[in-house]
Amino acid sequence: MISGKAVISGQAAIAGIGATEFSKDSGRSELRLAVEAVRAALDDAGIAPSEVDGLVTFSMDTNSEIAVAREIGAGELSFFSHVGYGGGAACATVQQAAMAVATGMAGVVVCYRALNERSGHRFGQVSRAAASMPTSSGVDNGWTYPMGLGTPAATVAMAARRYQHVYGASSEDFGQVAVADRRHAATNPNAWFYQRPITLAEHQASRWIAEPLRLLDCCQESDGAVALVVTSAERASGLRQPPAVIRAAAQGSGSDQFVMTSYYRDGLTGLPEMGVVGRQLWRQSGFAPADVRTAVLYDHFTPYVLMQLEELGFCPRGEARHFIAGGAIQLGGRLPLNTHGGQLGEAYIHGMNGIAEAVRQVRGSSVNQVPGDGPVLVTAGTGVPTSGLILSEVR
Amino acid sequence: MNITEAAARIAEAGDGSPRRGRDPVNLPMIRNWLEALGDTNPRYEAGSLAPPAMVQVWTMHGLHPASTAGDPLSAMSVVLDEAGFTSVVATNSEQAYHRELRLGEQVEVRSRQRDAAGPKRTALGEGWFVTTESTWYVGTEAVATMLFRILKYRPPGPPEPLPSPPAAPPAAPPVDVLRPVVSRDTAFFWDGTAAGELRIQRCGECGALRHPPGPACPECGALKPEYVVAAGTGEVYSYVVHHHPPVPGRALPFVVALVELTEGVRMVGEILGAREFGVGEVSIGAPVRVEFVRVDGELTLPAWRLADPEGER
Incomplete structure (x- = not known):
């Protein structure tokens, strides 16, 4: 059932990345943001918009593939897809693009995500729409929203509290993730929190949002867009930028899975769906956690970064708080995480900006470059059906 | 009469x-x-x-x-x-x-x-x-x-299983809480809360208990959902003290818990009265008892209150 190494590994590569500025009020439509990011990514790759024959985004993006295709002048499309579960789909867009390229369904596939998430619809608020969807997901939400559990932070806080109880993790442990992210953002001119690092004491002084989560455990709300150009590894080798070869790409959903509220299946101390992703990534790529040079772990909320380290096998269960201690996840540590500043520090572009940073690390062009030639791991939204990638240079 | x-x-x-x-x-x-x-x-x-x-x-x-x-x-x-x-x-x-x-x-x-x-x-x-x-x-x-x-x-067709609310003057606004989407698979639960019963789905074939409910039994595959009425007791498995942002129909802060029922299933509900006695009183493992909060004629929410072994709060 778990795919083997030969199927997808090394067949496709990310050849171009593009983004708008990251802000709190873009002043432009989400479609325009998408167009700007897609054009920038194609320009980065040196591929003309007319060559695009595939487009992939994910649920919650308001820009249809055909609308983006029209605006960039793409012409005919042979592959288009809209992956489910919001931010959990970020890496899955690249997986689908890689599969389309590897199977000959398309030659140039652009993955994109554009959102006015701060100036427009804010995900951090209670969503009446989510509570009233006439779908199985709407029925699922009926077990939490009416009871007052209706924000992403609160749903994560429920698991975080149990994780603290079982493994002894503290608010300070969660804060280490925020401190690392903000340190990295402080040297990234594209980050919202450029030149604004925080201390652990500042994290501890920040107000409660949903105990045990503080304000600084929660990612930003941002306006902006990111796009990624996927083509065959062979073609990518002859383009403008060094290719980021897709060594592994996986989706994962756990047993008894819900969206943000998988509260009924186990001890509430892990992210089984990320375990599903991790096992595939290691098998497809042939790499092991110790090979990874740097990782971009989805950080909408800090506790889930700790749980991801455990699910992906970087450390045993319950020991992430020891693993991250002493600056281990900061630049110069044993596994620098989120070198762009993450979604706490750079921007919340629903995980897509993290993939762009993983590409820069492979290229050697990150503002916080981690030395070495090991692969780079990147994950998508957690607490929901999710996805992940392992990228590396041509070898 | x-x-x-x-x-x-x-x-x-x-x-x-x-x-x-x-x-x-x-x-x-x-x-x-x-x-x-x-x-x-x-x-x-x-x-x-x-x-x-x-x-x-x-x-x-x-x-x-x-x-x-x-x-x-x-x-x-x-x-x-x-x-x-x-x-x-x-x-x-x-x-x-x-x-x-x-x-x-x-x-x-x-x-x-x-x-x-x-x-x-x-x-x-x-x-x-x-x-x-x-x-x-x-x-x-x-x-x-x-x-x-x-x-x-009298509504046409089969009679409604639940009594309608006492009529309110037309100017009264609807109560501002988020309402559940109810399907044919989950209506029994909400009918239960309105009737003062906390109902847990039970497979009519293998007897497995399950919450949240659905049309099929994940254990044996049977499409024979039935229910049992829970004792209404359990303990806090985890909980959140919600401070921000505002939530419709609730004053801040409030406590929402994941409760593990005595019967073994878990369900989410507010811990009532937490603001009065202090949110710090809630802890994992604390025993709780169900209460039913009638919002209006269409919705009754299950909620929980700390069961104080020393007496009534």
């Missing part, structure tokens, strides 16, 4: 207990009302007067109305519900204003039943027209009156 006799008895009882306005007549509420209705007439504010048509506002129930025992319309609604006239529609509201209210005046309202006529055949179905007369007083002075008529009718 038939409906006519019950109606006569309710009418004979005369005025129900008076309901006092929560606040005296006040300028902030007047401004809100004028703004909502787009009334820009400056005379109210200039003269410290309340618009007469606002009279119902002063004695409205809050978001979480207490029991309406003693209210004639509620009593008559119960009688008609039990006879199968479970649906309701407001048909008439005639108000007369005797004088304008002034800032600072304290208002109370008394209601009595004027008439109950039926059964009548209507386009909606067979039903009874119930008319109540409400009078607003400042001290002993009547300042406004209202004749309010509803039609309580």
